[in-house]
Amino acid sequence: MAMDRMGQLVIRLRDSSRAGKLAWTETAAEDAFRVSFARHSIQISRVDDRNSQYYAVHILNETGRVIEEVTPHTVDEFMFDAGTIFAELYELARMKARGIDEALADILQELGTDGESEGRNA
Numbered sequence: 001m002a003m004d005r006m007g008q009l010v011i012r013l014r015d016s017s018r019a020g021k022l023a024w025t026e027t028a029a030e031d032a033f034r035v036s037f038a039r040h041s042i043q044i045s046r047v048d049d050r051n052s053q054y055y056a057v058h059i060l061n062e063t064g065r066v067i068e069e070v071t072p073h074t075v076d077e078f079m080f081d082a083g084t085i086f087a088e089l090y091e092l093a094r095m096k097a098r099g100i101d102e103a104l105a106d107i108l109q110e111l112g113t114d115g116e117s118e119g120r121n122a
Contacts, residue, residue: 006070007079010057013042014085017092024096033093034060040067041115044090055086 016022022035032045039046041060046053072082079085090094095101 003075004078006057006068007075007082008083010070010079010082010089011073013044013057014089014092017089017096020096022093022096024093024097026097033090033097035093044086044093054083055090057089058088 013022013096017024024033024035027034027043029045032043032101034043039062039089041064043058043060045056045058054071054073057070059070061067072079072086076082
């Protein structure tokens with residue numbers, strides 16, 4: 001069952017991204033991010049239709065050609081809450097590719113610690 005395996009792929013990508021194991025990079029497209037493996041790559045992108053927004057995962061071969069597209073709609077039969085999982089994967093990939101964690105760490109370090117403001121909302 002190919003669609004069941006596609007769902008497993010998306011979940012494993014999400015879990016590996018959570019664990020910081022994947023090196024997501026930016027692409028030429030504003031809302032797409034890519035991670036490379038030995039012979040294939042995965043790209044996740046945000047798709048804005050007239051009536052909706054969703055996320056798509058593309059499997060690319062070694063020449064960069066899309067060989068499969070997976071969306072929440074194509075795997076929702078095999079995956080509980082597919083839309084949420086795809087959205088989380090997209091956000092994890094975006095944050096990694098754009099270096100958000102490093103930026104936050106740098107900024108927080110530059111701000112230093114202020115004993116009076118820690119734990120309080122300003």
